[in-house]
Amino acid sequence: MSNPPPSFLESTRNKIKQNGWKRLLLAVSGGLDSICLAHFFVTHKADLGIEWLGIAHVHHGLREGTADRDAEFVKVFAAQNQSQFFLGTLDGEALKAAEGSLENNARDARYDALRKFAHENRADAIVTAHHAGDQAETVYLRLRRGVSLAGLQGIQSVRLLATDTDLPHEAVFLYRPFLDVSRKELQEYARDNNLDWCEDESNSDVKFTRNQIRHEALPTLEKLHPGATSQLVRIASKTVSAYERILTIADKLFLPLVISRDDGLTLDTKKGKISLKNGMDEIFRLWLDRQGYRFPVGTFKGKALLNDIRNLSYRTRFIEKKRNIIRICEKKASADI
Known part of the structure; x- marks a missing residue:
């Protein structure tokens, strides 16, 4: 990718045009990947039909010295390339004290800060530098933990990053154009374009799951089975295509049953006799996920027909059934259906 092939530039332009994006916010950490991303978009801004580019950097407050260096480096890069710069500063101690993993x-x-900058500047999408290596790590991690078909898609090139209120007009897209680009190709691009970048020393700390996979698990797998990393990326790509085909079929089966989307999703099973045998239970679950209602794998296992589903709940999501009417909602309704 020293000089991006015309096909890459064309596919990126088509994706931007297809989504109608004119204003993009680039998430730039200062590392190799994100500097290549920023340079590519700044250089090809006109070719890509972009009217406005902003560069955002998030300081996590977790590293002394080098984190300040990274923020200043990105600020200078933005100024040199006539791009607006936005700096988000997080409370590192609060991140450490919060429940859950520090990584998550x-x-x-970070995404909350980026989303805020995107909203304030009417950006259509936040662009990140996730590349083929990140995709392989994600698929490997999900395979290790156990995953459904949806999870095997890995990192999606485009997805909606909703707000806490989940209002469509306040949502913003995430765009990852480098998912098929290897780190080696990015290194070649940086060398050929005389780019400098910052090294984040925390990226080598294997106490973080991602780093352990990047520096230990995947290199071992690659040594035992050369080409395994690229196969993981290929699995994600193939799964995306298969998943979309499955969901297209699911739409034909289940959309005719939808009688309302007011305050939830309401289905009338009299409008079609749908079998949940032979894997159709999982397809129904995936279809509900696409509609915005996620349930765990196996939720509908053992049901012969859609009409066999009974009342159930999962976290904040509920399914209520009365005769032939099935209602899926985010919080339990106070009135009977």
């Missing part, structure tokens, strides 16, 4: 807490807080 930092990621969620």
